[in-house]
Amino acid sequence: MKDEIIREVYQVLEGRRDHPIDSYTSRIMQDDDKKKAEDKILEKIGEEAAEVIIASKNDENLVYESADLIFHTLLLLVYKGVDLDELYQEFERRRG
Numbered sequence: 001m002k003d004e005i006i007r008e009v010y011q012v013l014e015g016r017r018d019h020p021i022d023s024y025t026s027r028i029m030q031d032d033d034k035k036k037a038e039d040k041i042l043e044k045i046g047e048e049a050a051e052v053i054i055a056s057k058n059d060e061n062l063v064y065e066s067a068d069l070i071f072h073t074l075l076l077l078v079y080k081g082v083d084l085d086e087l088y089q090e091f092e093r094r095r096g
């Protein structure tokens with residue numbers, strides 16, 4: 001089990017943002033002729049939040065859908081240029 005998996009994924013996403021390739025995450029972080037990148041990511045966060053609610057009520061796929069929601073929230077932070085350590089520092093701050 002790699003505790004640093006979140007940081008590893010975050011760094012990959014920063015690469016996808018700065019050096020786009022033909023992939024899901026590069027594509028969603030690029031504005032297209034129909035929708036701004038931010039709106040596409042926010043739409044996915046809404047969808048994934050709904051899927052977490054359904055997974056919880058059905059007691060199935062909760063880990064899978066939670067990972068989708070957390071992933072898309074991390075994708076938003078990457079897209080907005082937030083450093084992962086800012087998020088970690090906020091959780092540390094909440095520990096009091």
Ligand SMILES: N=c1c2ncn([C@@H]3O[C@H](COP(=O)(O)OP(=O)(O)OP(=O)(O)O)[C@@H](O)[C@H]3O)c2ncn1[C@@H]1O[C@H](COP(=O)(O)O)[C@@H](O)[C@H]1O
Pocket residue numbers: 009012013016023024025026051067068071
């Ligand atoms: N962790 C993820 C990850 N989690 C979810 N997703 C994508 O998020 C999308 C979720 O959309 P959907 O919910 O429609 O897809 P779904 O979950 O299969 O279907 P449902 O939830 O609708 O049932 C899918 O296309 C998933 O592939 C992810 N895409 C990428 N990553 C990581 O990001 C890296 C870079 O990804 P790419 O740039 O796409 O190679 C990957 O190597 C992974 O480490």
